[in-house]
Amino acid sequence: MSHLVDSLRALAFTLKSAFRPPVTVHYPAEKRQRAERFRTSFALVHDADGDEACVGCLQCEKVCPSQIITISAEKRESPITQKRRGYAKDFTLDLNACIYCELCVQVCPTDAIVMTREPERPAYHREDLVLTMARLYENETGKPLAWGKASNLMEMQDPKRGQPPAEPKPAKAAAEQKPAELKPVAEPKPAAEPKAAAEPDLVKAD
Numbered sequence: 001m002s003h004l005v006d007s008l009r010a011l012a013f014t015l016k017s018a019f020r021p022p023v024t025v026h027y028p029a030e031k032r033q034r035a036e037r038f039r040t041s042f043a044l045v046h047d048a049d050g051d052e053a054c055v056g057c058l059q060c061e062k063v064c065p066s067q068i069i070t071i072s073a074e075k076r077e078s079p080i081t082q083k084r085r086g087y088a089k090d091f092t093l094d095l096n097a098c099i100y101c102e103l104c105v106q107v108c109p110t111d112a113i114v115m116t117r118e119p120e121r122p123a124y125h126r127e128d129l130v131l132t133m134a135r136l137y138e139n140e141t142g143k144p145l146a147w148g149k150a151s152n153l154m155e156m157q158d159p160k161r162g163q164p165p166a167e168p169k170p171a172k173a174a175a176e177q178k179p180a181e182l183k184p185v186a187e188p189k190p191a192a193e194p195k196a197a198a199e200p201d202l203v204k205a206d
């Protein structure tokens with residue numbers, strides 16, 4: 001009897017669920033809206049002068065926990081400013097092992113590397129997920145860039161962000177308001193009297 005009740009209960013639940021609106025979507029024809037912080041790939045960008053922003057400092061290569069960034073750096077004259085500076089001669093990022101921690105973005109001193117917000121990055125071969133320097137620079141204009149460049153992320157993590165300016169400490173404020181007390185001038189001591197010459201010992205005559 002209990003089996004029959006359970007079966008009827010399961011059938012009722014199935015019938016009820018059959019008329020619910022679906023929670024899935026027909027991907028890839030239909031795509032869900034991505035979260036604002038969603039990010040999938042990387043790009044190297046140029047600075048305000050149009051020069052390559054990467055100075056080849058290797059910070060991103062050193063910090064990457066998956067060790068998937070490989071950079072060969074060099075120094076040469078900038079074609080824009082004619083100043084000698086560092087550049088990445090070669091830059092490779094292997095997405096196959098990326099854990100999307102964004103540390104490489106956070107440590108960049110020149111905001112040169114950013115993540116992109118492209119919805120998917122399908123690939124048939126592992127090599128397709130290796131981002132060469134040319135592909136990284138292509139992504140600068142070809143893909144929507146994420147908001148989080150290094151300077152924005154550092155500002156966001158600043159513990160003083162949004163705090164009112166600190167008030168001066170009471171002791172320090174009182175010291176600043178109180179005029180300096182004048183010390184009494186010490187009276188000059190009288191000059192020491194010269195010592196009397198020692199009298200010679202009397203020698204007893206025999």
Ligand code: SF4
Nearest residue numbers: 064098099101102104
């Ligand atoms: S986001 Fe990827 S490439 Fe960047 S540091 Fe993390 S693991 Fe390395």
Ligand code: SF4
Nearest residue numbers: 054055057058060108
């Ligand atoms: S991308 Fe940034 S952190 Fe990496 S080498 Fe270039 S300047 Fe340095």
